[in-house]
Amino acid sequence: MPQVLALVVLLTVTTAVGLWWRARQGRVRAARPAAAAAAALPGLVEDWAAAGVPLGARATFVQFSAAVCSPCRATARVLGALVAEEDDVVHHELDVDEHLGLVGRHRVLATPTVLLLGPDGAELARARGAMNPAQAREALALAPALP
Amino acid sequence: MTQPAGPRAATTSPTTPPTLPGIDPRGPRVGAAITAVLLAVVVVLGVAADTWTAALVLLVVVALGFALGVARGVQGTWQGWVFTTVVRPRLAAPAELEDPRPPRFAQLVGLVVTAVGVVLGLAGVAAAVPVAAGAAFVAAALNAAVGLCLGCELYLLGKRRR
Numbered sequence: 001m002p003q004v005l006a007l008v009v010l011l012t013v014t015t016a017v018g019l020w021w022r023a024r025q026g027r028v029r030a031a032r033p034a035a036a037a038a039a040a041l042p043g044l045v046e047d048w049a050a051a052g053v054p055l056g057a058r059a060t061f062v063q064f065s066a067a068v069c070s071p072c073r074a075t076a077r078v079l080g081a082l083v084a085e086e087d088d089v090v091h092h093e094l095d096v097d098e099h100l101g102l103v104g105r106h107r108v109l110a111t112p113t114v115l116l117l118g119p120d121g122a123e124l125a126r127a128r129g130a131m132n133p134a135q136a137r138e139a140l141a142l143a144p145a146l147p
Numbered sequence: 148m149t150q151p152a153g154p155r156a157a158t159t160s161p162t163t164p165p166t167l168p169g170i171d172p173r174g175p176r177v178g179a180a181i182t183a184v185l186l187a188v189v190v191v192l193g194v195a196a197d198t199w200t201a202a203l204v205l206l207v208v209v210a211l212g213f214a215l216g217v218a219r220g221v222q223g224t225w226q227g228w229v230f231t232t233v234v235r236p237r238l239a240a241p242a243e244l245e246d247p248r249p250p251r252f253a254q255l256v257g258l259v260v261t262a263v264g265v266v267l268g269l270a271g272v273a274a275a276v277p278v279a280a281g282a283a284f285v286a287a288a289l290n291a292a293v294g295l296c297l298g299c300e301l302y303l304l305g306k307r308r309r
Binding site for chain 2: 002003006007010013014017018021022066067068069070071072073096097100103108109110111112129
């Protein structure tokens with residue numbers, strides 16, 4: 001019966017896509033050391049400052065958000081709560097519509113995308129999709145604590 | 148330029164105004180579940196020749212619902228009406244309200260996908276009806292089940308291509 005086959009295929013595809021999508025939400029991906037070294041160019045601090053992102057002494061969460069993104073709100077709350085209890089770590093939320101240049105330069109493909117920057121402005125890690133508190137702490141652990 | 152990031156450094160958030168006219172976040176997900184069931188019926192009817200016309204008619208009904216959602220917001224659809232009159236009275240008040248713009252964007256995506264299916268179906272491409280309904284089903288079912296956010300995944304792709 002083609003009807004049964006169509007329904008089975010539909011539910012299988014939907015389940016597979018759902019499991020794949022959910023598993024990658026907020027997953028922390030550390031920047032590869034070579035890429036991080038190449039990104040650690042002089043002028044990054046000024047670049048981010050020009051975009052309205054003064055960097056934290058230890059680390060900075062830069063969150064790209066959009067009006068049509070509801071998990072962006074939850075992610076902003078999670079990161080806001082984390083930086084409130086950590087010294088020298090800040091969180092900035094940027095609207096993608098107002099920062100399309102940064103979106104292109106940093107290969108942001110979806111919202112929310114969170115970049116974790118070191119004190120020199122280089123990317124230490126990134127996560128795409130809603131982040132939970134454990135994932136936010138996992139990302140921050142990649143930024144060396146200040147002496 | 149770099150400000151010292153002292154203790155208790157605040158979050159800066161230009162995108163999230165403190166007060167938004169919010170909707171119950173469970174409404175769009177209940178609506179998506181209803182829509183997903185209808186779209187699954189379209190797929191089942193659309194793969195057999197003798198029920199294909201019924202599938203097309205039902206897909207038009209679903210597309211009109213998406214058009215309502217685009218015009219009035221997801222709370223203005225008939226699925227939204229079902230939620231507020233049948234489901235919501237049986238639930239506790241929501242913990243928080245949600246911005247209506249993300250689900251409205253998803254309604255627009257649903258409208259485009261189902262309208263393409265209807266137009267191609269009318270033009271004689273019979274397979275377009277179950278295929279479009281299937282694609283819309285994946286999005287609607289995942290929205291209902293795991294909170295898939297179409298605006299998150301698609302909005303920026305459209306922006307970047309421009």
